Amino acid sequence: xxxxxxxxxxxxxxxxxxxxxxxxxxxxxxxxxxxxxxxxxxxxxxxxxxxxxxxxxxxxxxxxxxxxxxxxxxxxxxxxxxxxxxxxxxxxxxxxxxxxxxxxxxxxxxxxxxxxxxxxxxxxxxxxxxxxxxxxxxxxxxxxxxxxx
Numbered sequence: 001x002x003x004x005x006x007x008x009x010x011x012x013x014x015x016x017x018x019x020x021x022x023x024x025x026x027x028x029x030x031x032x033x034x035x036x037x038x039x040x041x042x043x044x045x046x047x048x049x050x051x052x053x054x055x056x057x058x059x060x061x062x063x064x065x066x067x068x069x070x071x072x073x074x075x076x077x078x079x080x081x082x083x084x085x086x087x088x089x090x091x092x093x094x095x096x097x098x099x100x101x102x103x104x105x106x107x108x109x110x111x112x113x114x115x116x117x118x119x120x121x122x123x124x125x126x127x128x129x130x131x132x133x134x135x136x137x138x139x140x141x142x143x144x145x146x147x148x149x
Contacts, residue, residue: 023089061092063092079119
């Protein structure tokens with residue numbers, strides 16, 4: 001582990017506790033060099049899953065990539081990082097239950113977007129504009145009318 005502030009490896013664990021309903025361990029760490037504190041999460045690498053992209057290439061499943069998209073969509077929305085982490089954990093658990101070795105990116109996207117719709121409708125719209133590749137005002141109108149029903 002490296003300090004995100006000064007890149008020192010001289011760290012201490014101040015506190016550890018269970019997080020995300022036992023899916024992860026939250027550790028509060030202190031850098032002995034710069035004295036700053038930060039939080040890390042430790043979780044089992046349970047998914048050995050390949051994602052099949054639109055163009056046919058594959059890449060390893062990356063929960064951080066989903067997190068970046070959700071953070072952008074929920075920026076300035078009343079959605080906590082804990083809720084984002086929970087959403088990603090639910091998606092990951094759903095994929096794990098399926099027991100597949102490969103999954104199409106759109107399947108992951110659908111799992112994410114359906115859960116985001118329940119969490120925050122505006123964040124859902126922001127995510128959908130990118131995920132569903134909106135290119136006209138009609139696309140927005142259509143999606144809003146679906147949400148209103």
